[in-house]
Amino acid sequence: MALSLRQKNDAPRSRYIVGFILSAVAVALCPISMWLIDSEVIAGGDTRWLTATLTLGIGALVLYLVIQFKARFADPLILPLVLALNSIGLAMIYRIDLTTSAQAGASQVMWTGVAMAAAAIVLLFLKDHRALRRVTYISLAVSLFLLLLPLIPGLGLEINGARIWISIAGRTFQPGEIAKITLAIFFAGYLSTHRDLILLAGKRVGPFRLPRFKDLAPMFIAWLLSIGVLVFQRDLGSAILFFGLFMAMIFLATGQVTWLVLGFLFVAAGGFLAYNFISHVYYRISSWVHAFDPDVYNQVVGGSGQIVQGVFGLASGGLFGRGWGNGRPDLVSYSNSDMIIASLGEELGLIGLGALLMMYMLLVSRGFRASLGVRDAFGKLLAAGLSAVMVVQLFVVIGGVTRLIPLTGLTTPFMSAGGSSLLANWVIVALLIAISHSARAPQLVDTFEPEESSDTIDLDSYENDGATSVISRITDHNNADHQGGAVRE
Template identity: 45%
Template sequence: MRKPQQLRNRELVLLIFAMALTLGAFVLVQFGAIGELDTKVLGVVGIMCVLAFALHIVLRIRASQADPFLVPVALMLTGIGTAMIYRLDLAYVAHWNVGTSNAGEHQMLYAALSIALCIGLVWSLANYRVLFKYTYIFGFLGIILLALPFIPFLNGGGNAVVWISIFGFNFQPGEIAKICLAIFFAGYLVRTRESLTSTGKRVLGFTFPRAREFGPLLVIWLISMAIIVLQRDLGTGILIFGMFVAMLYVATGKTGWVLIGVFLAGAGAVAATFVMPYVHGRFEQWLHALDDDLYNASANASFQLVNGLFGMAHGGMFGTGLGQGRPDITPVAGSDYIIPSLGEELGLVGVFAILALYLIFASRGAHVGVAGQDDFGKLLSVGLSFTIALQVFIMVGGVTRVIPLTGLTTPFLAAGGSSLLANWLIVAILLRVSDAVRRQPRAVIG
């Protein structure tokens, strides 16, 4: 077992590198876009870095054996994404006759708030197993959060019923709901794993569960389909169902659950394509993106998708350089299409580096679960890590036309305070679980 001091020192070195990269990205954006430095903006970025350093100090005091890679990777992704959103603000002002655009400033403030909340959770959550006691409360809370946008005086508008508005601030409760549901799934599967792993029927070499154990999977599938139908939110429905199937497989080790999950997901997607016009439109954009009529259509056009692809193609291998491309040509370049924006200015090499950071984050989170002996911690960490990985796959696959695009945010990178807050809370939970795992005397730590 590595000494706590070595872990924190490694984290400090990586954190300094992440801070330097974040500040460097903002400097390059300003020189590339406007040819001068705005020290006020750099000051706000500095506050974000100071808070990240404060998180490091708190880890030394309260969770000295936590994983040393999670915070630097999360900060690096947050810094790169915030720099690109700020860069797009500069482009909108310069090229689109927009008086002011302050999405970048808002993202910086949300980043600072998110890191502060991460600090608070790490400090206060002395034992993550306390979450296990409230398994069903978290499940109920997750459902309530998903239902909040249906309350008329809270609904924040938009095509998808996923936003609430409180005192002028928009928030997406589904981002917090996924954490609550991950806690519920982990606790539920720990309690019912014996019945779920009972002998079933073998078909073509695979063991399929009995009908009475099939119920929980069917219920979660129905909830996911209800989200897709009622909220018009294909992404969240897929995310929640995928998270549950992954945790179910880890809990039982049965391949049959995965096969049934894939079949249900495919059947649901096909049914939604035929029944729901907006889902059908997403598939049309995916299959016929370069069709002239679809590109110029007034509704469900592929203009956005194609321009994102053109932007990445323009970036080539090494990109145009931060602040020197035109990612603002693609609509919503700072949220759904943040990856094409970064691909244009950082190139294929930069995108691969970003995907490598996600791979490190997800693998470290999964490693936390595998190394631990507590089933609840194992399922929770694997579930949260898989959620991040699946979200990245859905978004990167959508903007690169590997799969149909759905309405999710790219974790840590894309504009959106709700997503950023939720992702940094995930970081806090993973830090707490990893610290507890390393304190177990018989845990195998790689």
């Protein structure tokens, strides 16, 4: 028996140099875009471009060094992709600040630095992502606590009818953004432990196997959690996001369409009740269906003016866009947060917006690749769940802006103004980097090397045995003389 080093997907050092160069280019997108937006303002002494560039540059350098020391086998493309998205988001928020009363640029730059520092801390102290499995049920408790915080009198804050923020020292924060991470950890831990019971237990009816009632408990928890957010916090977007996260993870864990059918039944039941008994949901759906009705357009509460102006903005952008600084984001309310996709589409056009979506697709694909490469079930589900939550969030945001589905008010990851969203998504990136490091790192494995001795195994004697029998006999033989098994670096 000998130990040999097996390296999975071990890229040459040149790839990580390329990753560093791509990160530098991604950071440079911020000042270049700001210069293209309004060069006269910058030439006149505006230093906001310098603050944003330094924050991104220093943060990127720190993260790159941390990755080299703590996760040097991580996917080298994740960091440059996120930096590029964050850079363009900062540039667009800066552009909107120039023509509207919103002044979110300075706050967004500050939160960018905080979020990148949080990602570095996660990578420094999370030695092994499997340690998170030990806090499966603690993560559920933390999720419930975070979602209850906005309901506490004096702490919670209601904005535009939704009570999803808390106010501390004059600054607002959305605990639900962190809750999506803790919920992903809980679902990954629970499903990786109970997957076999969910798959095999229960009665079979025709081609389907119905799960036992107690195995439905997580779905009931997720459904009740989503309904609770919808009823008490009046936030349709977060409710869809949380339930969509669970549906994606349970499908990835089991591969059974039955769970998707049950999930859609739960959604249909919840949606019917919400539409008929919750005014906030009623207005959202009404403004979606009757967006171009003059009465609905001019409606003070729940009107469709924001949606219609966003659609016209996208249409005016055409194929190539109107160019940086030539759009009219001032005509769309919340153009730097909920509707930033419409603002980008107007100035960058369909091609520019398609390029941004391509970067998101690449980022999500790297997350799923890490999920496929890592060995433990918990890591697989966690990486897949964190990647899926970005997909669900993007679908809800872009679907709302383009009127494919009702507008919900979710933020676009890494681009929309909002510190809590930026912080949560950078932490998600740190977790994906850590998991991709585990998936791609060299591994020490046992290799069987028969020697010419009296106790050498004659493999020919097992040629008629099954594979399981051969492996078990070799293992039994080795365990008699050697200690240990596969060792991971």
